[in-house]
Amino acid sequence: MDDRKLTPAEEKRKTKFKALSAELEQQGYQKTDLCFSVTKANVLAVAVTFPILIAGILLFFWKNGGSNSFSLSGWRFLLFLITFLAGIAVHELIHGITWSIFAKKGFKAIDFGFMAKYLTPYCTCGEPLPFWSYATGILMPTLILGVGVYLVGLFAESYAWALWGLLNIFAGGGDLAVLWRIRKRRKSLLLDHPYQIGCVVFDKN
Numbered sequence: 001m002d003d004r005k006l007t008p009a010e011e012k013r014k015t016k017f018k019a020l021s022a023e024l025e026q027q028g029y030q031k032t033d034l035c036f037s038v039t040k041a042n043v044l045a046v047a048v049t050f051p052i053l054i055a056g057i058l059l060f061f062w063k064n065g066g067s068n069s070f071s072l073s074g075w076r077f078l079l080f081l082i083t084f085l086a087g088i089a090v091h092e093l094i095h096g097i098t099w100s101i102f103a104k105k106g107f108k109a110i111d112f113g114f115m116a117k118y119l120t121p122y123c124t125c126g127e128p129l130p131f132w133s134y135a136t137g138i139l140m141p142t143l144i145l146g147v148g149v150y151l152v153g154l155f156a157e158s159y160a161w162a163l164w165g166l167l168n169i170f171a172g173g174g175d176l177a178v179l180w181r182i183r184k185r186r187k188s189l190l191l192d193h194p195y196q197i198g199c200v201v202f203d204k205n
C-alpha cells in the first residue's frame, strides 16, 4: 500500500499494533483493514470537501454580501500564513487530546508522527476505541478549526477567518474520508493504524 521507509518510532508502533491485533483475533474478533493510501486519501479529501467549500463561500456572500473589499496583503497575509501553519500542529494536537479522553491510558496512548515523504504530520491512538469515541477524535479538529472558525468568520463578517476555517475544512478532508469509510461500523472496535491513514476494525460475530 505504501512503500515509504518507517521511522524507528513507527517500527516500534508497528510491532505493538501487530501484537494487539493478534490478541484481539485470539479473543474471537475478526479484523478488517480500512486504511487508505495517501494518494487515495487526497483524492477522496478533495471530493468530500469541495462541495462543502463551495457551500461555505456561497453562504458567506449570501449573508454578508460581496461589497466589503477582501484585503489579505502584507502583514495580514503573513499572519494568515503563520496561524494556518500553526493550525496544522493544533489540528493533530486536538486529535490527540480528544482520543486521550476516551483511551484507558489517556495521553500515553497517543503518538505523533510525520510522513516526510508526503510532508504530512499525523496523530495516532494505540488503543482500540468504540465507534463514537474514535469518530469524535477523527472529527474534532475539523469541527473546531474548520467549521468553528468558519462560523466565527461568517458572523464577524471576516473574509479572512471564514477563509481560514474553510481551508481547515479542506485540510481535514482526509479525516472526513476516514469518517465516511467507517460510517457503518457503529458496533465495531476501531484501532487507528499506527503509521497509515485510516484504521482497522474488529468485529465479533
Ligand SMILES: [Zn+2]
Binding pocket: 091, 092, 095, 141, 172, 175
Ligand atoms: Zn486530522
